[in-house]
Structures are given as C-alpha cells and as structure tokens.
Amino acid sequence: MCAPPSLRRTAAGPVPGRVAGEAHHPTPLGGPNMATPTTTPTITLVTVTPNPATAGQSVTLTATVIPLGTGTPTGTVTFVVTGGPTLTGTLSGGTTSVTVPAGLSVGSYAVLANYSGDTAFSPSTGASVIIVTPSATTTSVSSAPDPSTLGQSVTFTAVVTPVAPGTGVPTGTVTFVIGGSGGGVFVQPLTSGTATLSLSTLAVGTQPVAAVYSGDTSFLPSSGTDTQTVNPAS
Numbered sequence: 001m002c003a004p005p006s007l008r009r010t011a012a013g014p015v016p017g018r019v020a021g022e023a024h025h026p027t028p029l030g031g032p033n034m035a036t037p038t039t040t041p042t043i044t045l046v047t048v049t050p051n052p053a054t055a056g057q058s059v060t061l062t063a064t065v066i067p068l069g070t071g072t073p074t075g076t077v078t079f080v081v082t083g084g085p086t087l088t089g090t091l092s093g094g095t096t097s098v099t100v101p102a103g104l105s106v107g108s109y110a111v112l113a114n115y116s117g118d119t120a121f122s123p124s125t126g127a128s129v130i131i132v133t134p135s136a137t138t139t140s141v142s143s144a145p146d147p148s149t150l151g152q153s154v155t156f157t158a159v160v161t162p163v164a165p166g167t168g169v170p171t172g173t174v175t176f177v178i179g180g181s182g183g184g185v186f187v188q189p190l191t192s193g194t195a196t197l198s199l200s201t202l203a204v205g206t207q208p209v210a211a212v213y214s215g216d217t218s219f220l221p222s223s224g225t226d227t228q229t230v231n232p233a234s
Contacts, residue, residue, distance in 0.1 A: 039119070052132065052133045058099055061079050061098050073115070076091065076096075076115075078113070080111070081104075081109050082109055135220065138161050139213045141225065142156070156228075172215060173213075174211050179208040181203035205229075211224050
C-alpha cells in the first residue's frame with residue numbers, strides 16, 4: 001500500500017523542521033547541558049608558636065584549612081619557610097602541625113602554607129611570619145684557688161649559658177674587672193661558652209671580681225660577680 005501523498009518525500013527532499021543545508025548533530029547521551037564537577041573553595045590559616053621565638057628554640061607551625069561549604073578537607077599542606085626548611089604535614093580533621101627545628105638565627109622569616117586540595121576541595125595558601133629574637137644569658141664567674149696567697153697565680157673563669165628555652169653556644173668576649181691593687185680590666189675571648197684569665201699580681205685583701213659578657217647576634221649580654229681573697233705569704 002502506498003503512503004498518503006502528505007507523508008511522502010523523495011530521497012533528496014528536506015527533513016521536516018530542519019533548515020536546508022543544516023548539519024545534523026546527534027544529541028549526546030545524558031542531554032546537552034551535563035554539569036561539570038566543581039570543588040569547594042577553601043581558606044588556609046597559619047599560626048606560629050611561640051612567636052616571637054628565641055634563638056635556639058624550635059617553632060611549631062599549624063595550618064587550618066577551612067572549607068567555604070560543608071565537609072572536611074583532606075590532603076597535605078606544604079610549609080615553606082624563607083631562609084629555612086620546607087616541611088609537609090598531612091591534614092587530620094582539617095588541621096596539621098609541623099616543627100621547625102632549632103637553628104633559625106635572629107631575624108624574620110616568611111612562611112607560606114600551601115594546601116594541596118583534594119577531589120572535593122580547592123587548593124589555597126596561607127601566610128605568616130616567624131620572628132626570632134636573641135636569647136637571654138647568665139654569666140657566672142669563679143676563681144681558684146680561693147683563698148690564695150700573695151704572689152700565687154689565680155685563675156678566673158666565666159661561664160656564659162643561654163636561658164631556656166634558648167639553646168646554643170654563646171660567642172664573643174668576656175671583660176673581667178678585677179678590683180684592688182694588681183687587678184685591672186681584661187678582655188678575654190669565649191671558647192665553647194667559657195673565658196678564663198690568670199693573674200699573680202693581686203694584693204693582699206678581698207678583691208671584687210666582675211665578668212661582663214658582650215653578647216653576640218644570637219645572645220644578649222649578661223654579667224656575674226664574685227670576690228677573691230688574697231692572704232699574706234707565710
């Protein structure tokens with residue numbers, strides 16, 4: 001049976017509803033406007049503890065990754081300390097901490113915390129600054145033998161020690177101030193935190209002794225006192 005004339009078309013005829021010459025593009029499976037997966041933006045905050053730190057003290061860096069939406073970010077944070085180490089921590093509950101070992105000299109150090117992102121959350125970067133200040137010190141001074149006899153050699157020893165939490169070995173000089181006849185002012189270098197001075201010129205009596213540490217780039221000045229007793233020769 002032949003189709004009615006209204007439904008017939010020739011092989012070369014146009015397809016109803018299509019403009020002549022228009023290419024035919026099949027609609028892809030799933031529809032023409034499939035959604036592109038997106039990730040949730042984040043903000044990374046960085047804290048430095050303690051801040052400021054003293055020379056010779058370790059520092060803890062903590063990054064907290066905050067999502068601008070729901071959920072908890074995972075992945076890693078890379079901490080880059082300008083002039084210092086690069087350290088990586090793994091997020092747990094959206095936070096991670098790393099320790100910068102003791103060794104940063106006095107000064108300021110920029111810190112960048114780069115969150116890597118994951119399948120659900122976008123990368124982000126936070127910034128802070130580590131400030132390192134000189135460490136306080138104590139200086140103790142002693143003498144031996146004490147008491148001594150007139151004309152006997154006496155050795156004065158000054159020991160310079162960092163005050164916790166500072167660590168390390170102070171450098172620089174110690175000025176010994178020895179009172180009384182035969183004393184004077186003497187500048188001696190520190191070696192492994194210790195300076196020494198020997199004298200055999202002290203007069204009879206009890207002489208005041210002071211040791212003044214000069215300080216250096218990492219350690220603050222300090223001083224200590226003592227006395228030295230010189231007895232007459234027998």
